[in-house]
Amino acid sequence: MEIATTTIKELRNQTSAGVMACRAALIEAKGDMTEAVKLLEKQSLVEARKKVDRQASQGLVEAYIHTGGRIGVLIEVNCETDFVANTDEFKSLAHNLAMQVAAQDPCYLTPEEVPEGTECHPETDCLLVQPFIKDPTKNIQDIISETIAKTGENIKIRRFARYELGV
DSSP, X not given: OOOOHHHHHHHHHHXXXXXXXXXXXXXXXXXXXXXXXXXXXXXXXXXXXXXXXXXOOEEEEEEEEOTTSSEEEEEEEEESOHHHHTSHHHHHHHHHHHHHHHHHOOSBSSGGGSOTTOOOOHHHHBGGGSEETTEEEEEHHHHHHHHHHHHSSOOEEEEEEEEETTO
């Protein structure tokens, strides 16, 4: 099946996947753009799972102060190399995660961290399973997995702190 270069470029702009991955997804989806996007999303989750055990000791600490200065967040996001830590993609992820913490006030990173007997609602209290504030159809782990697929490195949130004036 012949796939037009413009179609590949459109899919690449939509997903940030590599040219060959876009072409292969379009061929498998028989030219259906929606199906190709779904295939690439599945593939990025598979790629992310392969990288989960790799050590992530580089990264950055992102600070976010919400408008008015009443809420502040510090979050440490780790990756495998300082090269990836300095990319716009990684910096954008760290900033979006800090904004998520400011907006949603999670208490824990994962549901596994919740102490036994604690009343906790994972969707609101655990960062990685919260719906993403910029796209509620995805959760935070999905956003991280997409960035792992784009950068080719493991990415983890190590810790975060949220400060609110008067609380």
